[in-house]
Amino acid sequence: MSLGDDHQSSGGYGGTGQTRTRLPDGDADGYGTPRRGGRSSSRSLVTVVGVVVLLIAAIAFANRGGGDSDASGEAADKPKTSATAPTGTTPVQSGFAHDEQGAQSAAANYAVALGSDGMFDKARRHEIVDTVYAPDVAASRQSDLDVAYSSPEFLANIGLDKNGRAPAGQTFVSRVIPVGTKTTASGADKATVEVWYTSLFGLSGGNSTNPVTESWYTTTYQLTWVNNDWKVTDFQQKDGPVPVGRDQRASTADDMTKAVEEYGGFTYAR
Template sequence: MNLGDDHQTRTRLPDGGGDVYGGARRAGRSSSRSLVTVVGVVVLLIAAIAFANRGGDDSSSASEAGDKPKTSSTAPTGKHPVQSGFAHDEQGAQSAAANYAVPLGSDGMFDKTRRHEIVNAVYAPEVASSRQAALDGAYSNEEFLANIGLDKNGRAPKGQTFVSRVIPVGTKLTASSANSATVEVWYTSLFGLSGGDSTNPVTESWYTTTYQLTWSNNDWKVTDFQQKDGPVPVGRDQKASTADDMTKAIEEYGGFTYAR
């Protein structure tokens, strides 16, 4: 593999329509910070192509110009875990890392069935089982869930919408060999509950997650990762949106399931 050259990260949208640690970490109560870190995948890793199945299709008709577009709250484009098949080279490794960060940091990690799909799609077979067990323990911890405003099943209170999204900004290859690669993914994340009664409003955070990847079964897979804060850009003097405006945006703008 020619992994030494520099390449720019490009954002590619799914054709029509698709992570564990690697998602976005949330700022929260100090009592839950350690769990949130363990669940970095959760919101930090987060984040990926695990759900990147290209091929969704909007059933609304373009001729219905007067109708309001149909939306699905926080629903990403694509229905299934990421399809495998990244190139066995530098760009393939970076694409895999960026895309895996998306599902690993998505709200799907808070649903047992979807979480298992993500883990099995993103992690190498030799580590998937142990990682899945660890994540099940973290995501079923009622204290952790309560601290971020969710019930024991990971669901938001009635009238509120849970938001957990990772948006990759760029990637950097830091090490490589024929069948392994280390890739840093810099991203921003949105995390919280939107709604008028929310005590955990949606906030923005910035992180960098370093993924260790291995070439397994003709695809790049995650074996381990580490997360750190930043780099964090200087905030602008923009006024925060109202709870109603944020909820509307979350409902009308579906998240991506395929990052690069």
């Protein structure tokens, strides 16, 4: 299983390979609550996961959303993606390019996968970890993550049941949106890549006590070239850089739920 690729060569570790992703601004978390007031709660929950299991902030990888439309306009107008599922065709099955550009693509895609709602489902989590991590560290990561993501306390704190499911009438949102990547060190079979991203995390729905909020992080990945692909061996996460929020009115619970259900996440990030 792979997370998609964008095999753009940078000339053998040359060039900047910067991404250009434009994101909407905002300063409110959702449903009439000021964003900055709710952000600390969301950030603290995500930090718990990051500290306990050495994982990035929680945010749709393994789902294969969307569907083929028929020739009618009616079918084309109705979204067919499931909540937080990636849109598009089946992810590319080959690995990432063996150069700086490929390392950055791998890091960005791994950030999306490790921060997806798929991490809250055991089978999907195992698939993600086996895909992302180098074979010699995947087993230990798998064990740590199984313990963390089955913790009743953690799941209760974020509003999910013991199986990682959202309450009836609510939608669980966990997405990472990469803003840019930067290579800070590289060699023939090693690379260190920083991924700057924003994350959406919470429950959308009229009765949600944990509305969807945004946070900003930078995660530094240590990658190694193994089995003809880039794999993660370790990482470090830090807050920010955090942009200044604009004076935008928060969307209603209904609007947020509709957006999550109709706008599928990306199959690949770069």
